[in-house]
Amino acid sequence: MGLTSLIGLVSSPPELFGLLAIAIFTLCIYRRHFSPIADIPGPFLASFTRLWHILRILNGDQNLELIRQHDKHGHFVRIAPNEISVSHPEGVKKILAAPLHKGSWYKVIAFPDGRFQNPMSATDPAVKNELSRHLAPGYTLSNVLRSEANITQTIDLLFGWLDKFSDSEKPIDLDKFFTYCTSDVVGETIFSKQFGFLREGRDIDDTIAKAHPQAAYVSVAGFFRWIHVALLSNRFVTWLGITPWGHLINTAMGAVKERQANSDARFDALAHWLRMLDQNPDRMELHEVKSAAFNAIAAGNETVATALQAFVYFMIRHPDAWARARKEIDDAQVGRDTRVMSFADAQRLPFLQACIKEALRVFAPASMGLPRVVGDGGLTIGGRTIPKGTTVSISVWVIHHSKEIWGEDAREFKPDRWLREDAARLDKFFIPFGLGYASCPGQNIAKIELSKICATLVRDYDIRQVDPKHEWTWKAYFTVVPENWPCYVKKRVQV
Numbered sequence: 001m002g003l004t005s006l007i008g009l010v011s012s013p014p015e016l017f018g019l020l021a022i023a024i025f026t027l028c029i030y031r032r033h034f035s036p037i038a039d040i041p042g043p044f045l046a047s048f049t050r051l052w053h054i055l056r057i058l059n060g061d062q063n064l065e066l067i068r069q070h071d072k073h074g075h076f077v078r079i080a081p082n083e084i085s086v087s088h089p090e091g092v093k094k095i096l097a098a099p100l101h102k103g104s105w106y107k108v109i110a111f112p113d114g115r116f117q118n119p120m121s122a123t124d125p126a127v128k129n130e131l132s133r134h135l136a137p138g139y140t141l142s143n144v145l146r147s148e149a150n151i152t153q154t155i156d157l158l159f160g161w162l163d164k165f166s167d168s169e170k171p172i173d174l175d176k177f178f179t180y181c182t183s184d185v186v187g188e189t190i191f192s193k194q195f196g197f198l199r200e201g202r203d204i205d206d207t208i209a210k211a212h213p214q215a216a217y218v219s220v221a222g223f224f225r226w227i228h229v230a231l232l233s234n235r236f237v238t239w240l241g242i243t244p245w246g247h248l249i250n251t252a253m254g255a256v257k258e259r260q261a262n263s264d265a266r267f268d269a270l271a272h273w274l275r276m277l278d279q280n281p282d283r284m285e286l287h288e289v290k291s292a293a294f295n296a297i298a299a300g301n302e303t304v305a306t307a308l309q310a311f312v313y314f315m316i317r318h319p320d321a322w323a324r325a326r327k328e329i330d331d332a333q334v335g336r337d338t339r340v341m342s343f344a345d346a347q348r349l350p351f352l353q354a355c356i357k358e359a360l361r362v363f364a365p366a367s368m369g370l371p372r373v374v375g376d377g378g379l380t381i382g383g384r385t386i387p388k389g390t391t392v393s394i395s396v397w398v399i400h401h402s403k404e405i406w407g408e409d410a411r412e413f414k415p416d417r418w419l420r421e422d423a424a425r426l427d428k429f430f431i432p433f434g435l436g437y438a439s440c441p442g443q444n445i446a447k448i449e450l451s452k453i454c455a456t457l458v459r460d461y462d463i464r465q466v467d468p469k470h471e472w473t474w475k476a477y478f479t480v481v482p483e484n485w486p487c488y489v490k491k492r493v494q495v
Contacts, residue, residue, distance in 0.1 A: 031081040036387045042069060042078035050080045050223055057219045060475030063367040063397035070398050075382055083391040085369060087398045088382040089405055092428065095372050095379075095394050096435035099125040103371025103391050105222035111291045114225075114233045118291035120299075123373075125437050132441070134276035134284050135292045138269035141444045145343065147189050147268055148448065152340045154184045155452055157198035159340065162461060162489050171466045171486035177201075178308045179208050182449060183301040189445050190296050191255040191270040211302060215478040219368060252293045269296070296442055302481050303365035304446045307432075309482050310363035311356055311454050313472060314413045316463050316487075321415055325352045325458045341459065346451035352458065354418035356450050360432040361400045362413050367476035369393035370434060396431055405429050462490045 028048040032038065038047070046052035056062040066085055069077045075088040083103075086095060102123040107114070109121040119135060122128040137143065158181040165172040180197035187195045196204060203209055221228040231237075259270055273289045315322045329335070329352065334345035346352065371393040379386045386392060403410045406417070406426070417426065433440040440446070457463070465487050472485035 035081065037078060037082070037084060037390060040076050040078040040084055041073040046079050046081075048081055053079050053083075054220055054223065057368075057477060058216065060477060063395065063476045063480065066369070066395045066398050067401050070402075076384060079369075079393070080391070082389070083371065083393060084386060085393050085395055085398065086381060087395075087402055087404075089402075089429065090381045091392070091394055092399060092431065092435065094381055095392050096370060096431065096438075098372075099437060100372035100375060100379075101125065102128075102438060103373060103393070104225070105368075105371055107225055108218055108222035108228055108233075109295065110233060111294050113235055113238045114229045115235060116287045116291060118288065118295060119441065120295050120438075129437060131288065134280060135273060135288065136441055137276075138272040138292075139441045139444055143267075143269070143272065144189060144444045144448060147192075147266070148343060150188050150192065150266075151185055151448060152342075152452070154188050154194060154198065155181060155340050155449075155456070157181070157184070158453070159456065159460070161198070161201060163491055165489050166461070166491040169488070172489055173483075173486055174312060174463075174489075175305065175309055175481070175483045175485070176203065176208070179301055179305040181453070182304040182308070183208070183297070185304075185449055186297055186300040186442075186445065187251065187255075188268075190268060190293055191252070191259060192266055192268045193251065193255045193258075195251050208302075212475070212477070212481065215302075215481075216475075219478045252297055253290060256290055256293060299440065300442045300445060303479050304449050306363070306365040306479060306481055307356075307360055307446065307450055308453060309472075310359040310365075311450070312457065312463055312487075313482070313485065314359050314362060315355060315458075316465065317468075318413055321355055321413075322458060325349070325355055328352060329455065329459045335455065335459070339456075341452050341455035343448045343451050346455040349455060350419065351415065352455055353451070354415040356454055357418050357430065358413055358415040361406075361430060362411070363480065363482075364396045364400055364432045365479050366396050366432065366434070367480045368478055369395045370438070394431075396434075399429055399431060402429075460492050462492055463487050 031048040035047075043052045053062070056065045066077070066079070069079070070085070070087045075086060075091075077085045077087075079085045104123060106123055107121050109118065110116055111118060111121075117127065117131065119128050119132040122131055158177060161177055162172070177198075180201070180203075184194040184196070184198050187193050195207075197208075225233075256270065259274060270289070270293065273292060277284050277286060277289055315325070328349050332345075332349060334348055335341040338345075371391050374386050374388050374390045374392060376388055378388055379390075379392065381392075399405065401411050406429075409417075417423070433443040433446070465485055470485065472482045474480050474482040
C-alpha cells in the first residue's frame with residue numbers, strides 16, 4: 001500500500017491521531033523490549049524516552065540521581081532509549097581516553113550559530129583536534145603563567161572585598177564574589193580585559209544571575225538541537241546580534257575587535273590566537289577565535305567558582321583540615337611577603353593541594369554526563385559488549401563517588417587519601433576536567449586560580465558560616481552552582 005493510499009484511508013483528524021498514537025506506542029514497545037540494549041536496567045521511563053533524563057536535569061539533581069541509579073543497578077544504567085551511563089572502572093579509559101565521537105548533545109555549543117563548529121561543539125575527534133591545533137597552545141601552563149602578575153592583581157581585588165567584609169563584620173555571599181573573581185580572571189587571562197565585576201562589586205546587567213536559567217536551557221536544548229537552531233542558533237539571530245548571553249559575550253567580542261586594531265597588547269591567549277590566524281589564514285577563521293573566547297568564558301567562570309566554594313565549604317566543616325593546611329603554610333614559610341600567594345609557592349604545599357583535589361572530587365563542578373558514541377565493532381567494558389551506535393556516558397559524580405574505586409569512605413571529604421601510597425592509582429579516576437582529547441582546555445587557568453586563592457584564604461582568613469548547621473543549596477544543570485550559605489570572614493591577626 002502506497003503513502004497516497006494510506007492517506008486516503010484517513011478521513012478525519014481522529015483517525016490521523018489514532019495512527020500517530022499507534023506509531024508512538026509501537027516505537028515505545030520496540031525501545032522498551034526489543035532494543036539491543038533492552039536488557040540494561042534503569043528507570044522505566046528512560047527505556048523509551050529521553051524525558052526521564054530531562055526531568056532530572058530540570059529538577060537539578062541529575063548527578064545525585066545517577067549515583068542512586070548506579071547504587072541500585074550496578075555498572076550499567078539505561079538513562080535514555082539509546083544511552084547507557086557507565087560506572088565500571090574500565091569505562092573511564094575505554095570511553096573518555098579513547099578517540100570515540102562525542103555525543104550529538106555537544107553540537108549545542110556551536111557559536112555564534114550552528115554553522116560554526118568549535119573544539120567543544122565538534123563531535124568528530126579529527127575535526128576537534130584540527131580546530132584545537134592553533135587554539136590549544138594559548139592554554140599551555142607556560143603561556144598562562146605569563147599572565148600571572150595580572151591574575152594576581154585581579155585576585156587582589158577579591159581579597160580587598162573580603163577585608164571590607166571583615167572590617168564591617170557583615171556576612172558575605174562567597175558564591176557571588178568568587179564568581180565575580182573567576183569571571184574577571186578569565187577576562188584578564190584570555191584578552192587582558194576584566195569584566196568589571198570585582199571593581200564594581202556587583203553583578204553587572206544581572207549577567208551571573210541569568211547564567212543559571214541559561215545553563216538549564218543549554219543542558220536540555222542539546223537533546224533537541226533543532227529547536228535550539230530555530231530559536232537562537234541560526235544566522236538570522238546572529239545577524240540581528242540579539243543572542244541572550246549579555247555582558248560577558250558583549251565584552252568578549254568587543255575585546256576581540258579592539259585587539260584587532262591594537263597589536264601592542266601583552267601576549268595573552270587572544271594575542272596567540274590572532275597571531276595563529278594571521279599565520280594560517282587558509283586554515284583558520286576569525287569566528288574560531290571569537291568562539292574560543294566565548295567558550296572560555298562560558299566554561300571557566302562558574303566552574304572554578306564552584307570549586308572555590310567547595311574548598312571553603314568542606315574545609316570549614318572540617319576545621320582540623322583548615323588548621324593543618326594553615327600550619328603547613330606557616331611552617332613552609334612560603335609567600336609570607338606577598339599579598340596573594342604565587343602559584344609556585346602554592347604548589348609546594350602537598351596537604352593544601354590534597355584538600356583542593358578532594359574538594360573537586362567530592363563536589364565536581366561538572367554535572368552533565370560526558371557522552372561518547374560506540375564505533376565499529378562495539379565496545380566491551382567489564383565483559384559486556386555494547387553495540388555500535390549506542391551512546392555511552394561517564395558521569396564525573398558517579399565515578400568520583402564510586403565505593404568500588406575510592407573505598408567505603410568514597411562519599412566523605414578525606415584529603416589524606418591523596419597522600420597515601422595508592423594516590424597514583426586514584427589519579428586515573430580523578431576527572432574533574434574530563435579526560436582525553438575532549439578534556440577542558442582551560443584547566444591550567446583553573447589550577448592557577450585555585451592554588452593561589454585557596455592558599456591565600458587559608459593563610460590570611462578565618463571563615464565561618466552564619467548558621468553552621470545550614471547546608472548550602474544548589475542545582476545541577478550544565479554545572480553545579482551552590483548558593484545560599486552566607487559566611488563571616490575575619491582577617492587573620494598575624495603574630
